[in-house]
Amino acid sequence: MNRALALLRRWDVAAGLVLVGIFVLGATAVRFAPPGSSVAVWWPAAGLGIAFLLATGPNRRRAAIVLAGMVVSSGLANWYGGRTPLVATYFGFANTAEAAVVWWAMTRGGRRPRLAALDDLGRLLLATLAGALVFGVLAGLIVTYALDRTFFPTAYAVTASHAAAVLTLAPLGVAVSTKATIPWRLEDLLQGIVLLAVTLWVFASTNGLPLAFLPLPVLVWGATRLDLRALATQLAVLGVIVVGLTSEGYGPFAIAGKSGAVAPETVGALTQAFLVTAAVTGLALAVASAQRRDALADLFSEATFTQTVLNSAAATAIIGTDSTGTITLFNRGATNLLGYQSEDVVGSLNWVELHEPAEVAARAAELGLSPGPQVLVHGLDQAGRSETRDWTWVTSDQKRIVVDLTISPIVDQDGSVIGYIGVAEDVTERRVASEAVQLALQRERNAVEELTALDQTKTDFLSSVSHEFRTPLASVLGYTEMLEDGAVGEMSPKQLDLVSRIDRNGRRLLGLIEDLLLNSRIESGQLNLAKRPCDLAAIVDHAWEATGPLTQRRNLHLRHEIASRPVTVDGDDTAIERVVLNLLSNAVKFTPDGGIVTLTLDTVRDERGGAKARLVVSDSGYGISEEDQRQVFRRFFRSTDATERAVQGTGLGLSIVQAIVDGHEGTIRVDSVLGQGSTFTVLFPLASAIAPSGPLH
CATH class of the missing domain: 3.30.565.10 (Histidine kinase-like ATPase, C-terminal domain)
Structure with missing residues (x-):
């Protein structure tokens, strides 16, 4: 048993079985023609082949193998159904051309076929219509030139029959690779049983046309609740039941044909219209419901993530308001900072009441406004703007804290402001430390200024004293030279030695004075070279x-x-x-x-x-x-x-x-x-x- 299942999972085995199915369904399709009609209302072979191609995906090599096999199996089916070998071959190529067009349209650009959005459904409808038209034109040309029949009736009839078959069976090929997103529920079983019962009751009885579309509401129920795989299966089963019972003369369409209320050819058109309506309605609702579920899941995930982020900011207050300032969001950081619980302020407190009234009044007077919430958001009238400034908040126990508050507007898609978001951090200790640093810096500045003034005074003093010393010292050195030259008489060697020492130390002192004077000029920036x-x-x-x-x-x-x-x-x-x-x-x-x-x-x-x-x-x-x-x-x-x-x-x-x-x-x-x-x-x-x-x- 397990070996047989493993064998069925192989692609080549599955492809062979599908080609056999195309032959069987094509050969017996004439039985789907209502009594008196020359055209089958459904061509399931086309739907089966296209469904397998879509399940194969954008793999060109595998698609070429399947298309080549379809030429043979479809040709044999038409030959077995009574057509000449040449005409059967023509129809084999026509069926293959239809499948190739649908596969190419759904996998163009190397993407895998899917039905995750309404755009994907639109692509499937266009691909189905294009493929059916291609087959209709080719079939019309074949019967016109090979069978000597009229082009338009045949082309119209086979286009509709193939479109109905593809729309009811092709979604199965897309759904095969789609992951089930909804767990099985008892409601799903109940809906399936109700759909089967209603379909059998309507199409296995002799009821008239007014009850023909009664299964559609049940199908709509399933489309809004089931995933794509389950709905595609229900569409395929619905198509088999409706076409099978109608071909046997049961159901509202066949009864209407028998009674003469409609022409036999119209029975086929009504059946095709029912199948197309069921497929389009069910698939559209299923895709829309899946998108809605995904959007709700994303929204819930984003909301959960946002709430987690907001609550994780335990030291940062994040407060949201509406356009009037009434609080709509109050995170855990705001509770830790202000002491209020979220449920006590959301929807009932205006955030201007959290601020120091005197500070709000002073800001209002500065802006020329009346004290109120508008003072906090003045000038924030469009997206991209924000304002950051320090405010004093009053906590629930009347304690004053300084916060660094950044306020930004929240706008809708029209650019209208619908609220504000404020992000605040307690900077009380930081402000105290900053003020202490500023005070210390001011003291240092004053000390530097005093030292600079003192240094200048010292420089001026040294310069003045040096000038005062230089004049008498020059006189001393001059008199010393006179003594050494004998201006007052000849001196003894001992006297000359003493005078020489006076001269030497005087010149040393003069050099010191010159250094002090030069240093003063350097300090004052007056070293003129x-x-x-x-x-x-x-x-x-x-x-x-x-x-x-x-x-x-x-x-x-x-x-x-x-x-x-x-x-x-x-x-x-x-x-x-x-x-x-x-x-x-x-x-x-x-x-x-x-x-x-x-x-x-x-x-x-x-x-x-x-x-x-x-x-x-x-x-x-x-x-x-x-x-x-x-x-x-x-x-x-x-x-x-x-x-x-x-x-x-x-x-x-x-x-x-x-x-x-x-x-x-x-x-x-x-x-x-x-x-x-x-x-x-x-x-x-x-x-x-x-x-x-x-x-x-």
Whole structure:
């Protein structure tokens, strides 16, 4: 038994059985002709073949096999029914052409035939009509030229009979691949029994025409309750019963033909009209009902999903209203936030009552409106608009909370506003924290302003004091020079030594004052550099000679390599000389006796190919730690090693050097290893109007 069922499930076996069925149904179709009629009212062979093709789907190879088989089986059926071999062959091709047209129309574009929407039903009706017309035209031509009969009566009669057969049987082919969507119910069995009973009562009796369409209401009942597979089966059974009983002379159509109330040919037309009406009505209602069930299922799924999402937002209030502001939606987040239950506010509370009245009144006065729900949605009169602002809400226990509320309109398909949706989040703590941050920032701002003013006062004070110190100090140095020159008489060696010390420390103090004055100008942005083309080599030579007094009492190895040709830069020669002096004095101060101080000047190209003058001052002294290197150009910074060794200095020299280098669009870099010395490298752009004459390193 199981082996037999498995065999029937094979497509090739099923195709063979269908072709045999086409032969049997076609050969016996003449029995479906009512008494006195020359045309069968139903041609089930056409419906069976097309149903199997539709069940096969868009597979062209299989469809070609079935169509080829239909030529043979339909031709044999017509020959067995009494037609000549040639005419039977013609009819075999005509039946196959009809099936091919319907199959092509239903599977065009590679889609699988289906009846899931009214568009699909319309496609089936058009395909059926096209196939029936093709067969009707071919049949009319065959009988006209091969059997010497009239074209139009035959064409009309067979078109209707084939259309009725296809519409009642072809849906079975579509339903085979359709999944059952409705579980079996006792109501389905009851409806099937009632339809069978009513059909047998009407078409197995001698009742008149008024009762002919009585089965249709029962079929409509099934169409609204059954799935497509069950309804297609009922249509096929209904067609077999109606045509079979009518061909045996029973039922209202056959009785009307016998009594002479209608012509025998009209019996066939009435039967075909009944079958077509039943098929179209039942299928249309079944498709519409299926769409309605699917739409309701989708709507229920979407509603469930939406409700789940709304309730999942436990910390976010989502409130919907109608156009007047009356609450229609109140999610769990709103309940958690405000304390009201959904059933207590939906349909009975206007959401403006959730807001702080004084705040609503203030907003109304600002907009020129009367206090009310319109204040909340002012300007939100079309889709796509929304407004986000902070509002104060009053909870059920009269607690005030600040919420960040976004309101958007809900519009219908005509663009009319039918309600509003508000999404709110409690930002009370955030607002408190924000205000605290703003207050702290304001305090910091005030402190910075005070420190800036204090720093400016300090700068102004240092500048003023420096100016005041410089005048008497210049007088002291002048008198010292006079004493050394013997203006008041010749001095002893001891007196000259004391005067020399006074001069040396006075000049050191004068240098400090000059550094303070220059630093003040740098801080105030008044470092005015008188730039002009100048020879950097000459400046460096002059600075090297000026360091003589610093090294005359030191045991240092001094080296300098300066380009012999002019190295021209656009700069302030006095400021650049100060850079070289500061770097050299630092190298001397931080190098113990026996060490090496080196000064070099050459020209190079940077990574972009630009010509640069390179000044390098290196020493073999104490060096600078990596941590101190990051701060060495900061004002008043003194390295740890300099402090520990009590090396004299103010910490202004390198900051001034960097300011001057930056003012000349140059760069300065320090490379140092603690205990092994330091190297300061300065790059100045060469004068643009003067190209270097020799090669660059």
